Amino acid sequence: xKAEIKRSAVWTILDIVLMALLAAILMLQxxxxxxxxxxxxxxxxxxxxxxxLGFTRTAVIVTVYLLLDSVIxxxxxxxxxxxxxxxxxxxxxxxxxxxxxxxxNIVLAFAAALAALLYCWxxxxxxxxxxxxxxxxxxxxxxxxIPWEAILAISGFVPxxxxxxxxxxxxxxxxxxxxxx
Amino acid sequence: xxxxKLTIILAVVAVLALACILWLTLxxxxxxxDGHITVTVQDKDGKVLAEKKIGYKEGDKxxxxxxxxxxxxxxxxxxxxxxxMTIESLTTPADWSSYISILYNGEYxxxxxxxxxxxxxxxxxxxxxxxxxxx
Numbered sequence: 001x002k003a004e005i006k007r008s009a010v011w012t013i014l015d016i017v018l019m020a021l022l023a024a025i026l027m028l029q030x031x032x033x034x035x036x037x038x039x040x041x042x043x044x045x046x047x048x049x050x051x052x053l054g055f056t057r058t059a060v061i062v063t064v065y066l067l068l069d070s071v072i073x074x075x076x077x078x079x080x081x082x083x084x085x086x087x088x089x090x091x092x093x094x095x096x097x098x099x100x101x102x103x104x105n106i107v108l109a110f111a112a113a114l115a116a117l118l119y120c121w122x123x124x125x126x127x128x129x130x131x132x133x134x135x136x137x138x139x140x141x142x143x144x145x146i147p148w149e150a151i152l153a154i155s156g157f158v159p160x161x162x163x164x165x166x167x168x169x170x171x172x173x174x175x176x177x178x179x180x181x
Numbered sequence: 182x183x184x185x186k187l188t189i190i191l192a193v194v195a196v197l198a199l200a201c202i203l204w205l206t207l208x209x210x211x212x213x214x215d216g217h218i219t220v221t222v223q224d225k226d227g228k229v230l231a232e233k234k235i236g237y238k239e240g241d242k243x244x245x246x247x248x249x250x251x252x253x254x255x256x257x258x259x260x261x262x263x264x265x266m267t268i269e270s271l272t273t274p275a276d277w278s279s280y281i282s283i284l285y286n287g288e289y290x291x292x293x294x295x296x297x298x299x300x301x302x303x304x305x306x307x308x309x310x311x312x313x314x315x316x
Contacts (some may be wrong), residue, residue: 037261140291147206154199162191
């Protein structure tokens with residue numbers, strides 16, 4: 001578990017393929033779970049990627065995912081998409097700084113919930129700038145958003161709690177094996 | 182071992198909390214008493230195209246009441262509950278240049294038809310609304 005994978009500053013073809021593959025997985029699970037209200041593995045997968053691949057590679061994956069998601073759902077907009085990018089980046093930033101040394105699934109589950117809440121709070125800004133005239137008042141939006149924030153936080157919390165340790169172990173093992181090829 | 186126990190307890194609590202939040206958030210739209218509501222369908226200029234006083238009983242769903250009392254009512258399930266796409270002569274075009282707003286007692290409803298709480302004497306309007314793109 002402790003064996004740290006040496007990360008080269010230069011990306012190899014393997015890195016690029018891997019990032020594309022992981023971005024596709026992130027996108028696919030979101031689409032597959034889109035029938036569930038605000039429930040997906042997005043927060044958990046971003047945590048897993050950040051802990052196993054580091055911040056830079058996760059940032060690329062998140063950016064690709066966000067652009068694809070925005071195009072598919074029709075939310076591509078300079079203000080909205082930028083805020084989404086900032087919101088999603090806060091998670092990996094948090095995991096790779098404040099929680100860098102932590103491997104405890106319980107602590108990381110709370111970190112994932114915090115990251116989900118930070119994303120929701122960042123999204124209040126573009127909503128205030130773009131949509132409050134349609135929603136009525138910003139206060140109403142913030143109030144109505146609370147249960148959805150809680151749902152996103154829990155949907156990041158539970159998978160991290162239950163799946164982080166086995167999947168992080170597996171992913172590190174696969175990454176180490178791939179780099180030996 | 183201690184960590185595993187704590188993990189299971191936290192996971193169970195979190196899942197229960199999630200179920201409660203979902204039930205509270207998406208579980209509205211059901212009558213809690215008997216009564217009547219007035220429902221109108223209005224065009225872009227606010228002209229009333231159809232108006233009905235609908236009687237309901239405890240446990241009735243607003244989405245069902247509307248569907249049973251108006252023609253051409255279709256819903257799309259967005260994953261966040263039903264979204265009204267057509268009612269009477271109002272339709273939501275494919276390019277979403279307009280949509281059907283729900284007004285609850287004269288004000289924009291803060292939730293969809295599947296979650297909207299209603300009581301005796303309430304007025305609900307379905308209004309054809311031109312979409313104003315975000316700028």
